[in-house]
Amino acid sequence: MQEKIFFNILTIFISRFQLFLTDSVLVDIEVYLFKHCLFSYFFIGSPLNAPENTLASFDQAKKEGVDLIEFDVGFTKDFVPVLMHDDxxxxxxxxxxxxxxxxxxxLEKCNCxxxxSSMGNQDFTSNFEPICTLENLIEWSIKNNVKMLFDVKDTEIKLVKLIALLFERYNLYNKAIVCSFFPTVVYRVKKENPNILTGITWRRWFITYDDIEFTVPRSSSKLIFFISMILDVIWIWCVKLWIPEFLGVDMVLTERREISPFYLKNMTARGFKVCAWTVNERNEMAWMSRELKIPFLTDAPYIASHVLKNVNAEKN
Known part of the structure; x- marks a missing residue:
């Protein structure tokens, strides 16, 4: 993972320099949908009420009042894009x-x-949920008038080109945004088609730790661990100061603990939409909706809907 991220950053620098030499004209794009919209909250489906990254989960989230769904995209061996969070x-x-x-x-026998086990306020009764293809999900989203956030975890150039093809085929430019932890992904997507909205996703200690609780190091080597921590500090500094501009992204998806009024003011002044992830606690939802007025990703849309009803009632 450490080597992968370092290579990603190095590749961007080289590509960016080459692009500067050959083409200094940037395409103006319309980003009204995500920069000026009043989205309240985004969803990773409704994974507490139905299996994550399945159509059942998105159906449930739709019932609970979604503005936008977030899903994870990966490749099968024969390069079919499907929804799966893990590798x-x-x-x-x-x-x-x-x-x-x-x-x-x-994967036809794969049961998602x-x-x-349902932890929410709805009972899920299906015993079998098939793995969902990316194209099936896109067709579902268009039919149900739900916006999409592609969370891309695979750095394959083939996937980037396929996403660009799907955006053109289904005219997704005002319906979806492509985001990733890996800077090469969002950079290549924007380079492939400047009209596609992109976002960089980040959290503290991403290079060093595999989990957001910072308990599972990616490497058992003390030397690599130490180098990873240095790279993480540098990466955080880069994200907060100049990486979003460098990549040409439209949104910065930020882990909830990094959100503050100062951080939001800084990113907003630079022209970026900020989205927090993953917010499941009622008071935090209310704070982000009432005080900060930013969208957030949540696993619990049924809680978010109640919070936002109260916030909207206060305005009236």
Whole structure:
């Protein structure tokens, strides 16, 4: 992971320099939808009420009043884009192993509901939920008039080109935004088609730790751990000062603990929409909606809907 991120950043610098030499004209794009809209909250489906990254989850989220759904995109062995949060199938399905080691036809028996247990206020009764393809989800979103946030975890150039193709085929320019932790992904997407809205996602200690609680180091080597921490400090500084401009992104998706009035003021002054993730606590939702007036990603849309009703009632 450490080497992957370093290579990503180095590649961007080289590509950006080449682009500057060959083409200094930037395309003006209309970003009204995400820069000036009044979206209240975004969703990762409704994963507490239905299996994550499935159509059942998005159906449930739609019932709970979604503005936009966020989903994770990965590749199968035969390069079919599907929805899956992890690199492997172990945590959420009845199968084991890396997603990219299976052809799509082999995933027909993959049950995304195999390990699901409802923790929300709705009962999920289905015993089988198939793996969802990206194209199926796009068609569902258009049919249900729901905006989309592509969370891209695969750095394959093929995926970037496919996303650009799907944006053109389905005319998604005012319906979706592409985001990633990996700067090369959003940079390549914007370079492939400047009209696609992009966002950089970040959190503290992403290079060093595999989890947001900072308990699982990505490497057992003390030397690599130390180098990773240095890279993390540099990366955070870069994100806060100049990386969003450098990548040409339209949105900065920020881990909830990094959100503050000062941070928001800084990003807003530079022309970026800020979205917080992942906000599941009622008081925090109210603070971000009432005081900061920013959108947020949540796993609990049914809680968010109640919070926002109260916030809107206060305005009236």
């Amino acid at each position: 492997d199938l172990d945590r959420t399905t009845n199968m084991n192993g890396p997603l990219n080691k299976f052809n799509f036809v082999e 509901a195999a390990k699901f």
